Amino acid sequence: MGTSNRARALLNVRNLRVYYRVRSSSVRAVDGVTFDVKPREIFSIVGESGCGKSTLANAIIRLLEPPAYIASGEVMLKDVNLLELDDQRINDFRWKEISILPQSAMNALNPVMKVYDQIKDGVTAHEHRLPDNEIKKRVEFMANKLMLPSYTFKSYPCQLSGGMRQRSLLVLALILDPSLVIIDEPTSAVDVVTQRKILEFLRMRRDEAGTSIILITHDVAVTAEIADTMMVMYAGKVCEIGDVVNIFEDPFHPYTKALIEAVPVLGVKSEVKGLSGLPPDLINPPSGCRFHPRCPDAIEVCRLEEPQLKEVKPNHVVMCHLYRRD
Amino acid sequence: MENLLESKNITKIFSVGGLLSRRRILAVDNVSFSIPAGKPTTTALVGESGSGKTTIGRLILGFTKPTSGKILWQGKDIWKLRGKEWRAYRKNVQAVFQDPYESLDPRCKIVDTLMEPVEKFRLADSRSEATKIIADTIESIGLRSEILEKYPHQVSGGEKQRIMLGRALLIRAKLIVADEPVSMIDASLRASVLNLMKDIKSKYDVSFIYVTHDISTAYILSDYIIITYLGSIMEYGDFDRVVTNPRHPYVKLLMDSVPIPDPRRKWKETVKLKEREESIPPKDLAKFGSRCKFCDRCAEVADICWKKPPPAIEIEEGHRASCFLYA
Numbered sequence: 001m002g003t004s005n006r007a008r009a010l011l012n013v014r015n016l017r018v019y020y021r022v023r024s025s026s027v028r029a030v031d032g033v034t035f036d037v038k039p040r041e042i043f044s045i046v047g048e049s050g051c052g053k054s055t056l057a058n059a060i061i062r063l064l065e066p067p068a069y070i071a072s073g074e075v076m077l078k079d080v081n082l083l084e085l086d087d088q089r090i091n092d093f094r095w096k097e098i099s100i101l102p103q104s105a106m107n108a109l110n111p112v113m114k115v116y117d118q119i120k121d122g123v124t125a126h127e128h129r130l131p132d133n134e135i136k137k138r139v140e141f142m143a144n145k146l147m148l149p150s151y152t153f154k155s156y157p158c159q160l161s162g163g164m165r166q167r168s169l170l171v172l173a174l175i176l177d178p179s180l181v182i183i184d185e186p187t188s189a190v191d192v193v194t195q196r197k198i199l200e201f202l203r204m205r206r207d208e209a210g211t212s213i214i215l216i217t218h219d220v221a222v223t224a225e226i227a228d229t230m231m232v233m234y235a236g237k238v239c240e241i242g243d244v245v246n247i248f249e250d251p252f253h254p255y256t257k258a259l260i261e262a263v264p265v266l267g268v269k270s271e272v273k274g275l276s277g278l279p280p281d282l283i284n285p286p287s288g289c290r291f292h293p294r295c296p297d298a299i300e301v302c303r304l305e306e307p308q309l310k311e312v313k314p315n316h317v318v319m320c321h322l323y324r325r326d
Numbered sequence: 327m328e329n330l331l332e333s334k335n336i337t338k339i340f341s342v343g344g345l346l347s348r349r350r351i352l353a354v355d356n357v358s359f360s361i362p363a364g365k366p367t368t369t370a371l372v373g374e375s376g377s378g379k380t381t382i383g384r385l386i387l388g389f390t391k392p393t394s395g396k397i398l399w400q401g402k403d404i405w406k407l408r409g410k411e412w413r414a415y416r417k418n419v420q421a422v423f424q425d426p427y428e429s430l431d432p433r434c435k436i437v438d439t440l441m442e443p444v445e446k447f448r449l450a451d452s453r454s455e456a457t458k459i460i461a462d463t464i465e466s467i468g469l470r471s472e473i474l475e476k477y478p479h480q481v482s483g484g485e486k487q488r489i490m491l492g493r494a495l496l497i498r499a500k501l502i503v504a505d506e507p508v509s510m511i512d513a514s515l516r517a518s519v520l521n522l523m524k525d526i527k528s529k530y531d532v533s534f535i536y537v538t539h540d541i542s543t544a545y546i547l548s549d550y551i552i553i554t555y556l557g558s559i560m561e562y563g564d565f566d567r568v569v570t571n572p573r574h575p576y577v578k579l580l581m582d583s584v585p586i587p588d589p590r591r592k593w594k595e596t597v598k599l600k601e602r603e604e605s606i607p608p609k610d611l612a613k614f615g616s617r618c619k620f621c622d623r624c625a626e627v628a629d630i631c632w633k634k635p636p637p638a639i640e641i642e643e644g645h646r647a648s649c650f651l652y653a
Contacts, residue, residue, distance in 0.1 A: 048512035147600065162375075191374030191539060193599055196583040200596045218513065221542070221585035225592055244589040255514075262513040263587040264542040267569055272546060274517025278482050294514075 009036035010212050011060070011180055016073030018052070018059045021066070027282045029055040029068070031236040034309065037180065037212050037229075042203070044215045044227035044244070046259065050279055052236040053216045054103060057182045060214075061100050062090050077180065095126050099173040103184040103216075105166045109157040115168045116153035122172050135175070142171045146201050163194040170198065174205060182214045187222060199226045221263055224248060229315075232256045235280045235290040238309065242316035252318040254297045289321065297322060328401065330363040330533060331386065331419075331501060336395035338381055352615060353381045355557040356395070356635070361501065361535070363400070366527045368534040370544035370565065373554035382554070383503045383537045387421050417447050420494035424506035426486030430478040436489055437474035440464075443497050459496065466529075467492040467522055484515035488522050495526055502526075505537040516543070523547055541584050545569065553577050556619040559638065563645030573647040576620045599623055618650070626651060 018030035030052040037043045045053045058064050060075050062082060075082040077098060082090065102108055110118055116139065123135050139153060146167045157165050166186065173181055183202065187195035203226055205211050217223060223230050223244060230247055232239040232255065239253040251257045261273040277294035280286050286293050292302035301321045309317045310324065338354040355378075361369055373379040384390050386397060388404055396403045399415055407415055423429050430439055440460045443449070450456035461471055467488045473481060481489070487507050494502045504523065508516045520543060526532050538544050544551065544565075551565045553574070561568055561577045572578045579599060600623045618624070621631035630650050638646040639653055 048514060147598075149600075191580075192541070192583040192585070193374075193579055193597060195585070196593065196597050197599070199585075200593065204596075219585070220513070221587040224587045224589040225585040227589075248587070248589050258514050260587065262517055264546045265587060266542050266545050266581070266584050269546060272517040272520050272543075274484075274521075275514040276518075279512070 008038060010039045010041075010078065011037040011214075012074070012076040013056075013060065014074040014076070016056070016059060016075065017071035018055050018064065018068055019071045020068050022283065025283055026071075028285065029236050029282060030059060031285075033073075033233075033236075033238055035231055035238065035241055037214060039179070039212055040206055040210045041229060042206055042213045042215060042227045044217060044223040044230045045233060046217060046220055046223050046230055047233035048218055048259075048279065050235075050282070051233040053233055054184055056233075057100065057184050057214065057216055061094060061098055061182060063100070092126070095122065095173075095178060096176045097178050098180045098182070099176070099178045100182040101166070101170055101173045101184060101186060105169045105186070106162040108169055109165055111157050114154060114156055115160070119153070119168075119172050119175065123175055126176055138175050139171060142174065145204060146170065147197060163190040163198075166190065167198065167201075170201070174209075174211070177209060178211065180212045180214065182216070184216045185218070186215070187217070187219070195222070202226065219263075220259055232259065235285060236282060237290055238317075238319055239291070240316075240318045240320075242313070246313070246316055252312055252316075252323055253320050254295050254322075255291050258296075289319075328363045329360040329398070330400065332358075332360040332398040332401075333382070333386070334358055334396045334398060336382075336385055336392040336397060338378075338385060338390065339393045352557050354378045354385065354392070355615075355619075357382060357554075357557075357559055358395075358638070359552055359559065359562055361533055366531045366533045367550060368523070368527055368536055368548040369550040369552060370541075370548035371535055371537045371552050371554065372539065372541055372544055374539060376556065377554040378557035379537050379539075379554050380505055381557075383421075383505050383535065386501075386535065387419060387503055388415065413447075417497055418500045420497060420499035420502050422487065422490045422494065422502060422504040422507045424509055426483050426490065426510065427478070429490055430486055432478050434477075435474065436476055436478070436481070439489070440474075440493055440496060443493060447497060449496070449498075463492045463496045466495065468518070482515060483511045484518050487511065487519045491519070491522055491526060495530060495532070499532060501533045501535065503535045503537065506539070507536075508543060509538070509540065520547060541580070553580065558619050558635070559648055560620070561645075561647045562638070563641075567642065567645045571641075571645075573641050573645075573652060574620075574649045575624050575626050575651075577647070598625060618648075 013033060013035050016030055016033045019026040019028055033056060047053045059070055070083060119139060120135055123130055148167055152160060152164055152168060186198050202213055206213055215227060227244050230244050231241045234255050240256045247256060248260060251260055258275050264272050275294050280290055288304050289302045289307050292298045307319045307321045309319045312318050312323050336354055336357050340351045340353050342349055342351055371379045371382060385392055391405060404415055441456060444456045450459055464471055464474060469488060508519050523534060524547060527534060536544055536547055548565050551568050552562045553560045555576055560574045569581060572581045583597060616634060618631040618636050621627050628650060636648045636650045638648045640646050641652060
């Protein structure tokens with residue numbers, strides 16, 4: 001992750017820490033995360049529940065609510081530090097430059113307003129000069145690609161299935177053509193065919209409009225299907241970042257290996273493998289590497305010292321003592 | 327061969343709404359399948375949300391009565407069982423549910439949760455015998471005996487599901503209906519539950535009905551698969567045969583859309599599946615009772631599909647698809 005990468009990147013996140021205040025201590029949900037997203041890249045953040053991936057997403061787009069707060073760090077989008085913008089400026093950025101499809105997308109629509117009116121509302125709040133027929137044109141174009149029938153937009157949210165509501169919101173997230181869109185678990189509540197439609201649409205959007213996408217998921221099979229780059233998180237820390245093909249073929253971090261091995265493959269009768277132990281308590285995280293109590297390859301130093309991100313190959317970084325280049 | 331359990335044309339209709347807006351919802355429509363006796367098997371009941379898979383599970387468990395049709399346990403209609411026989415059925419068929427956080431009483435230690443069925447079904451003659459069979463069960467599900475003295479909030483989701491499986495094992499169940507047992511458990515902890523289900527099946531001769539939306543985990547566990555869509559069975563048969571040779575247009579699409587955890591094998595062409603044509607409640611009896619459930623979205627639809635429901639057609643031995651294409 002040298003300066004050359006940084007220059008080419010669309011989004012630079014540097015040493016971001018997001019904590020939750022609880023009584024007299026804090027939960028370190030995101031703890032020193034650094035990564036870059038390039039233009040036209042599908043960047044997938046993978047991890048299990050509680051690893052901090054959704055907190056990270058909400059921090060990037062500045063939608064955190066108390067008790068969460070940003071303890072330190074920098075989020076640069078096209079040379080603007082999003083963390084330093086006042087509320088008015090960040091509002092101007094949202095939807096036009098950076099948008100999000102939240103995890104609870106199915107319940108994010110206003111129940112007493114027709115879907116099209118909500119989209120129009122969102123658009124005119126940011127681009128009041130955009131003519132009505134242009135909005136219609138864009139909605140129709142995306143609806144077509146997402147295979148949403150025309151009645152979708154004339155309906156109230158309760159008349160639509162969860163998958164349709166989610167895709168309507170995706171239309172809203174992309175209608176102003178942001179350079180980066182964050183998609184948080186878009187497929188956790190839909191069947192596999194709808195899941196495929198959403199993922200294929202995102203890929204097409206990247207190919208045709210050049211949109212960068214941060215895809216947050218717990219499902220490494222989804223990552224394999226669509227992402228270019230993946231970042232594995234565990235307990236608020238980065239484990240590994242690299243090209244998807246490289247990581248799947250040659251994962252370095254023991255946790256990455258475990259995640260990949262835990263996924264059964266249709267058509268291959270294999271034994272599923274897993275990890276023992278519990279995800280850590282983030283108020284009192286384990287000493288040293290946070291993964292060491294569950295790590296099958298842990299060595300003495302893992303308990304004592306926190307590992308640092310090391311470049312093991314070009315564009316492939318790992319945070320693990322096993323790969324120290326001394 | 328005699329069947330352990332047989333579902334014969336079961337239909338479940340729910341009435342919803344008020345006096346004036348009453349609608350009849352066809353949750354399960356004429357579903358027939360069987361679980362063979364003699365050897366333990368796992369049958370996956372797969373479908374998207376609203377496909378009726380959970381209702382079928384609840385019908386088998388005897389939680390709700392079918393509107394028509396029968397569920398036969400070793401040849402006998404379960405709704406005609408009385409007294410001792412009914413109690414035996416409730417003992418033989420056990421459930422493991424999706425949410426392990428809700429299936430255990432938060433105020434009871436694990437040992438008390440396990441003691442309850444031992445007392446209810448009189449599985450032991452004395453307190454010491456009860457303690458011993460509980461300890462044996464805990465060992466056979468691969469947990470340490472210290473866990474017995476813990477409360478549910480002190481154990482992980484995966485461990486909770488293993489305890490629920492242990493409970494079914496303790497009761498000497500012959501059939502376990504597991505409804506999405508791993509969907510709330512993280513991938514790294516899932517393996518312990520899935521492997522335990524495999525173990526219980528082979529070591530203790532217990533059959534499973536595995537209700538899930540996840541075809542990949544179903545595949546590694548199951549011998550047979552039933553695919554449901556809006557309350558009807560679309561395809562049913564030997565899992566390997568259905569995966570390698572899916573015949574129903576819906577099932578083909580489904581199998582083809584399961585993401586593969588290999589970045590070198592990506593979907594080739596974009597999926598083509600229409601949305602339902604009208605924004606009406608999808609399972610309204612009046613609209614959907616007399617046609618193929620999938621006809622409004624099917625790429626290979628013919629006139630007949632709109633006129634009557636397709637029969638289950640045998641494609642090869644032990645593999646049936648409900649589609650007019652093969653009639």
